[in-house]
Amino acid sequence: MAHMFSLWDDNIREIEIVSDALTMVMPEPDDEVEQRLTLKRDGTVTLKRFVFGNGINQYTEKENRSFSVSSQKMMDLFDYIGYYLQMDSGQLLVTDVGYWxxxxxxxxxxxxxxxxPLFHNEEIICYNEEPVCDIIRDLLGIPDLLLFDGNMDRLDFIDIEYSHKIIDSEAYSKKERLQIDRDAKRIIYTVLDAQGRRYQQILEDDKQIFTLLNELGDECLVERQEPVTLAPDAKPALEISYRIDTRTKQGKTYMCEDSFDRYHIPEDWEDFVVLFKKYFEKQLRLGELFDETYYNREVRLLNDYCFVIVQFSDYGRDYAYVCEDDSVKAGDWVLVPVGEFNTTEKVQVQRVEYHQPDRAPYPLHKIKKVIRKFNSATDVAPDLEATDIYRD
Incomplete structure (x- = not known):
């Protein structure tokens, strides 16, 4: 291994790694909290595992086993550990994590x-794009070693499918699919547009594919948000959904599918988007899957009121109106009552928000209602300005 600090050549006789996973969270009696891995120059490997136990005395020994490996394999183990120590900055100060x-x-x-510190962070130490801790686990054939990162597994594959349909319109249907595959060293991003045309972007052999998956971690996109109850009478004008499949090195699989909105995306979706854009925004042309307009879109919850936010001039302040038409969206023109005499004005919707009554943008009893969506065919006289015909 060129340019690698060699503990083997330095005539080291023994290396012991003590990984303690105890944090501020109280573990269960059977939770494994410590491992002691000893590597000897003669090829002997000893692994001791400890569980938390009753919490009064020292940890309880769960396993104590020894086996032998070849001289070449032990040499590799020594050298990879030496490389890790060589590359480790040793400057991280973190709390509420274990230690080694x-x-x-x-x-x-x-x-x-x-x-x-025993934790998995973005500064993963790799050798030829492979995390050094994973190399050590593979050499020993023990996938659940804590070692230096406490990360007993890794993310190897992500498959995300996205569907966007307009209700009551068979003419508009858009789909996207993102596949990230560590083994194939490839990202495939496919878009099927509303006209039925298929676009596919393929990125291969990019080192940042490994970096992305390493930083995401094996539990990426697994955590869901707290469940919410949608309003039963809500009739969205569009239907946007997603499905996510992930697979880890140890064979753990996860699948979820739901509505693509701010309440139903995975808890760490925005973190995923930010990290993906960090590495691939310049190489790939990204679509709705990565657009905050879609993944952070509002949906109406039980007891929510719908509010449209408007401005009466380019640099004016925001005004909120209650809207009972679910089809109104940002960019639409609506008719609203204005001022003491409720003069009817045409104004463009800046955004749509949903809030519980006690979290309305203005006291609910003082907020006026949208009259209706503006209809260019019936609401504009040929020779008059759009706003003039509504004034008293």
Whole structure:
């Protein structure tokens, strides 16, 4: 391994890694909280596992096993650990995580300690795009070692399907699909537009594919938000949905499908979007899947009121009106009552919001209602300005 600091060549006799996963959260008695991995130059490997136990005495030993590996494999293990120590900045200060202590014993019996935080972060130390901790796990054939990162698994595959349909319109249907595959070293982004045309972008052998998956972690897009109850009478003008499938190195799979809106996307969806754009926004042309207008869109919950936010001049203040027409969206023109005499004005909707009565943008009893959506065929006289014909 070129340019790698070699603990083997330095005549190190033994390496012990103590990984303690205890945090501020009280573990259950059977939760594994510590591992002690010892590697000896003669090829002997010893692994001890400890569970929390009763919390009064020391941890309870769960497993104590030893086995042997070849001299070449032990040499590789020593060198990968040396590489990790060489690349580790040692400058991270974090709280509420576990820690690791590493003890290096030389030929004279002198024991040198090194320590660091036990957590999985974006500064993952890799060798040829492969996390060093994963390489060590593979060499030993023990996938659930805590080691330096506490990350016993990794994300290997993501498949996201997106569908956008307009209700009562068979003419408009749009689909997108994003596939990120570590093994194939490939990203495929497919778009089927409203005219039925299919576009596909393929990115292969980009090192940032590995970086993205490593940073996302094995539980990416798994956590769901707190459930909400939609209004039973809500009739959205469009239907946008998604399906996500993920797979980890250890074979764990996860699937979820739901409405694509601010209440039903995975809890970390925005983090995923930000990280994906960080690495691939310049290489790929991204669509609605990554557009905040869609993934952060409002939907009406039980007891929600619909409010349209309007402005009466380019740089004017925002005004809120209650709207009972679910088809109204940002960019539409509506008729609203204005002022003491409720003069009818035509105004463009800046955005649509849904709020519970106690969280209305203005006291509910003082907010006026939208009269109706503006109809250019019937509401505009040929020779008059649009706003003039509604004034008293």
């Amino acid at each position: 202590n590493l003890f290096i014993t030389n030929s004279r019996g002198h024991r040198t300690p090194v320590s660091g």
